[in-house]
Amino acid sequence: MSSNEIDGNVGGDLVERAKADRAAKKSWIGRVVLFIQQVISELKKVVTPTRKELINYTLVVLGFVVVMMALVWALDQLFGWATLFTFGTPL
Structure with missing residues (x-):
């Protein structure tokens, strides 16, 4: 059993590989657009820390x-x- 099957992220990895395969076949403009789409997708996953967490992180640093x-x-x-x-x- 692979680690992907344990995590339950088999479909996500397949989708990412399919996107990468399609990107390799696209023109450079298509690859740039795909890159920007992936950047936006990753930025949506970012969680802003609360004020208390931010103060704690700052003090630790x-x-x-x-x-x-x-x-x-x-x-x-x-x-x-x-x-x-x-x-x-x-x-």
Whole structure:
């Protein structure tokens, strides 16, 4: 049993393959139109987060950035100290 059969999306994959086959046979204008139709179809699937979710996502990203900045700063200090220890004090 394939993963598509488990997901119940067998028909969707067949439709996508059929569209791709037709697109390969169409002129470049037909392929552009098909691409735009597919983009619009995907954009309709986008779900806008609620205000609470957006604030939560923003805080998670900012927290991650602060942690990464601290890690880079600590490594910079460590390598700077190791360089001075190895090669002596600067002139």
